[in-house]
Amino acid sequence: MKLDDLDTPALLLDLEAMERNLAKMAAFFAQGPTRLRPHYKNHKSPVLARRQIDAGAIGMTCATLSEAEALVSNGITDILLSTELAGEPKIRRFVDLARLGELKAIVDNAKGAAALGVEARARGQAPQVLVNINVGQNRTGITPGEPAAELAQRARAEGLNVHGLMGYEGHLGHLPDGPDKERAYGEAMRTLMDSRSLVEARGIPVEIVSAGGTGTYRLSSRFPQITESQAGSYLLMDTNYASTCTDFDKALTVLATVISKTGEERLVVDAGLKSISGELGMPVLKSRDGLHLRKLNAEHGVIDIVGPHASLDVGDRIEIWVQYSDATVNLHDCMYGIRNGKVEEVFTLHG
Amino acid sequence: MKLDDLDTPALLLDLEAMERNLAKMAAFFAQGPTRLRPHYKNHKSPVLARRQIDAGAIGMTCATLSEAEALVSNGITDILLSTELAGEPKIRRFVDLARLGELKAIVDNAKGAAALGVEARARGQAPQVLVNINVGQNRTGITPGEPAAELAQRARAEGLNVHGLMGYEGHLGHLPDGPDKERAYGEAMRTLMDSRSLVEARGIPVEIVSAGGTGTYRLSSRFPQITESQAGSYLLMDTNYASTCTDFDKALTVLATVISKTGEERLVVDAGLKSISGELGMPVLKSRDGLHLRKLNAEHGVIDIVGPHASLDVGDRIEIWVQYSDATVNLHDCMYGIRNGKVEEVFTLHG
Numbered sequence: 001m002k003l004d005d006l007d008t009p010a011l012l013l014d015l016e017a018m019e020r021n022l023a024k025m026a027a028f029f030a031q032g033p034t035r036l037r038p039h040y041k042n043h044k045s046p047v048l049a050r051r052q053i054d055a056g057a058i059g060m061t062c063a064t065l066s067e068a069e070a071l072v073s074n075g076i077t078d079i080l081l082s083t084e085l086a087g088e089p090k091i092r093r094f095v096d097l098a099r100l101g102e103l104k105a106i107v108d109n110a111k112g113a114a115a116l117g118v119e120a121r122a123r124g125q126a127p128q129v130l131v132n133i134n135v136g137q138n139r140t141g142i143t144p145g146e147p148a149a150e151l152a153q154r155a156r157a158e159g160l161n162v163h164g165l166m167g168y169e170g171h172l173g174h175l176p177d178g179p180d181k182e183r184a185y186g187e188a189m190r191t192l193m194d195s196r197s198l199v200e201a202r203g204i205p206v207e208i209v210s211a212g213g214t215g216t217y218r219l220s221s222r223f224p225q226i227t228e229s230q231a232g233s234y235l236l237m238d239t240n241y242a243s244t245c246t247d248f249d250k251a252l253t254v255l256a257t258v259i260s261k262t263g264e265e266r267l268v269v270d271a272g273l274k275s276i277s278g279e280l281g282m283p284v285l286k287s288r289d290g291l292h293l294r295k296l297n298a299e300h301g302v303i304d305i306v307g308p309h310a311s312l313d314v315g316d317r318i319e320i321w322v323q324y325s326d327a328t329v330n331l332h333d334c335m336y337g338i339r340n341g342k343v344e345e346v347f348t349l350h351g
Numbered sequence: 352m353k354l355d356d357l358d359t360p361a362l363l364l365d366l367e368a369m370e371r372n373l374a375k376m377a378a379f380f381a382q383g384p385t386r387l388r389p390h391y392k393n394h395k396s397p398v399l400a401r402r403q404i405d406a407g408a409i410g411m412t413c414a415t416l417s418e419a420e421a422l423v424s425n426g427i428t429d430i431l432l433s434t435e436l437a438g439e440p441k442i443r444r445f446v447d448l449a450r451l452g453e454l455k456a457i458v459d460n461a462k463g464a465a466a467l468g469v470e471a472r473a474r475g476q477a478p479q480v481l482v483n484i485n486v487g488q489n490r491t492g493i494t495p496g497e498p499a500a501e502l503a504q505r506a507r508a509e510g511l512n513v514h515g516l517m518g519y520e521g522h523l524g525h526l527p528d529g530p531d532k533e534r535a536y537g538e539a540m541r542t543l544m545d546s547r548s549l550v551e552a553r554g555i556p557v558e559i560v561s562a563g564g565t566g567t568y569r570l571s572s573r574f575p576q577i578t579e580s581q582a583g584s585y586l587l588m589d590t591n592y593a594s595t596c597t598d599f600d601k602a603l604t605v606l607a608t609v610i611s612k613t614g615e616e617r618l619v620v621d622a623g624l625k626s627i628s629g630e631l632g633m634p635v636l637k638s639r640d641g642l643h644l645r646k647l648n649a650e651h652g653v654i655d656i657v658g659p660h661a662s663l664d665v666g667d668r669i670e671i672w673v674q675y676s677d678a679t680v681n682l683h684d685c686m687y688g689i690r691n692g693k694v695e696e697v698f699t700l701h702g
Contacts, residue, residue: 007440041649063650083621083650084610086666089358108611111665139653140611140619259435260459260491268491270434270441273630274681279647296630298392298677299414299434302490314462315437326649330625330682 001343003317008257009275011332012319013347015339017251018048018235024248025234026055028217033224037061037080037210039232044329044349046074048235059102061210061230065093067351068103074350077101080210082166082230084112084132084140091119098127104208106166108132108142110154117158126161130208133195135167135188144191149198156204164208165199167192168230173215176244185216189223196225215245238325240280252335253286253319254328256301261314267291269301269318276301276320277327286319288312293320352694354668359608360626362683363670364698366690368602369399369586375599376585377406379568384575388431388561390583391418395680395700397425399586410453412561412581416444418702419454425701428452431561433517433581435463435483435491442470449478455559457517459483459493461505468509477512481559484546486518486539495542500549507555515559516550518543519581524566527595536567540574547576566596589676591631603686604637604670605679607652612665618654620669623647627671628678637670639663644671 029036038052041063049060049071059078062068068079077100085091085105094116097103107113107129120127131152134141142148148165156162169188175181189211196206212220212229220226233241236252256271273296276283285293290309295302301320312318322328329335329349337345380387389403392414400411400422410429413419419430428451436445436456445467448454458464458480471478482503485492493499499516507513520539526532540562547557563571563580571577584592587603607622624647627634636644641660646653652671663669673679680686680700688696 005440007444008438084619084665086610086621087359087608087668089356090608093358108613109665112610115666134613138617139648139651140613142613257438257441259437259463261462262459262485262491262493266489268435270437273628273678277624278630279624279628297490298681300490314435314460315466317438327624330649 003255003338003341003343006255006336006343008255008317009271010255011328011335012253012255013236013335013337014251015337015344017237017249021234021237021248021251022051022055025217025231029229030056034220034226035228037228037230038235039063039230040067040071040351041326042232042329043236043325044351045335045347046071046076046350047347049076050074052235058228061232062351064351065090065097069097070350072097072100077103080104080130082106082168084108085116086112091116095119095123095125095127098125102128104128104130104163106130106132107151107155107160108140110151113151113155113158113160117155117160121159126159128163129155129160130164130166130210131155131162131199133165133167133192135169135191136184137168137171139170141167144195146198148195149202152199152204153202162204164206164210164227165192165196166210168213169211169216170213173213174241174244175215182219185219186222189226193223193225214241233325236325239284239321239323250321252322252325252328254322256318256320258312258314258316258318265305267303267305267312269303270299271301271320272297272299274298275331276322277324277331279327280324283320283323286321288318354606354689354692354694357606357687357694359606359668360622361606362679362686363604363606364587364686364688365602366688366695368588368600372585372588372599372602373402373406376568376582380580381407385571385577386579388412388579388581389586390414390581391422391702392677393583393680394587394676395702396686396698397422397427397701398698400427401425403586409579412583413702415702416441416448419448421701423448423451428454431455431481433457433519435459436467437463442467446470446474446476446478449476453479455479455481455514457481457483458502458506458511459491461502464502464506464509464511468506468511472510477510479514480506480511481515481517481561482506482513482550484516484518484543486520486542487535488519488522490521492518495546496549499546500553503550503555504553513555515557515561515578516543516547517561519562519564520567521564524564525592525595526566533570536570537573540577544574544576565592584676587676590635590672590674601672603673603676603679605673607669607671609663609665609667609669616656618642618656618663620652620654621650622652622671623650625649626682627673628675628682630678631675634671634674637672639669
């Protein structure tokens, strides 16, 4: 299928860049001891998840139950659900799903652990859980140290199968590489390891320690006690991550069509914030000197003509780098895999 | 169905507020001469579109071909597509669809008009078009005056059925009411009417003049030559519009569940920017003193506890006002119609 036959806006994946990213990260984690359990929320493609597993990943991390359900229905069943469960509907869905595979939930408070325990016991199950510890992101996660150990013990008393700990240092992922980042990372991980010791001191073996994202993946080798990394953004690489993490190649764009050119000041394309996210910053054009994407309306992208530029007119195509892959993938039903200017694969997105 | 049975995040529509908005806007346009052709992009529900038509709307305005296709397949066929068509795939889809109803496209440049004309002639059709004129928004739209009249003539020469003009004053919708807004509105509409005279002077009757949104609907009565208004946001009303347009009631929230509370500083809910848009600004909580929604991550909303507040814990529900309805509706597959605390209807969203 030719690229010209695609209607726009369309989400494009550069297959060669993606494959380089896949191989590079797989080679890093093949050294061990930490293994890779990449985040599914970044691409939402069961086919790409399977390729990550074929390249050595031990399973997937999911942000939502819908994502976990999509993976299970595609035969991928070793899953860490990295968002706390709350509310009866979700807890019921999780316990249902956990019968089908090696699902691991996280808990960061006694009330959540108790609610999960009640449902699980009523169904004769003992779901695997990790205790989520706040290592400095100040979002979710229980206070490290004794409160974390206490929660591990309570979760076990609720009949949950406490398998280990999660400590996601999301506040560090986008810092530039250097001593400041290394110091902050060391502090966060020592906090996690101290909690690990306290949990084990209560007779609860810690088999899993999950931490890390694309922005800190290399530092994980300094803490061999980290058993798995959640890094996921490396595969598609958006411009947001690429600004601080240069190890991987940007692979994701939105293809748009010029729909309006009424003078020499601007072009308007058919990709707006309903097809490319501006939540974390303005996306930029892939390779168009003299043009500047200034504004995203719902269905329009407004491009200022700011200097000498390749002549573009109504009907011509233009690619825009995805600035934030998680939120942009979420706006599409499929992603087109491109090689040598042709559509080689269509990845349907689920979850 | 009880609200408690809904899983979260869920998009909720207050049916009574929506019905008041529907009736109020219908009463305004029932006076004429301008009629209402509301924008579908705001709610994406064919059922709500049908209610707008039953209340007097003459048809619908759509932002995308997918939206128009969704309406046609639900039996609503009098549609203005308010975004220029470009590229073969879209032009082909439009000409296919135009056989099934009273579809109107817009053109703002000669190249686009020619491309549509070629395809239409090859299929033995003469699609209806409006000439889109830039009345000050500086996004799309041809220069008013002679360039607009010239384009109308060229479009007719291409075999297109030129029915009138569109001049969307989107730059004025969010200005506060008052003399400055009225003056700017008057200038924009006089520009449009001057172009209208020039088009008619070339022997092309102008049957349709489409202008206006929710933020300027009342001013349209000053220009009886405006035959139809595109106002659409009035139905669901988000907090973005409500800040300047107080005639309608906010009707749209996202229901979220508290998933984490690990101290007295914050709560975290399961609604992030994948379920409620922050593209135009941060949404606010519906009715929770002492709580402040500070941040949206992909799947997390972080709420700071800033003062005395109703006791909320893990598993409790909270509603967040939608800040930008277009982009938020786009993140959901359905919208739950609520009356007296119960789910009365489920609106599936299409397009």
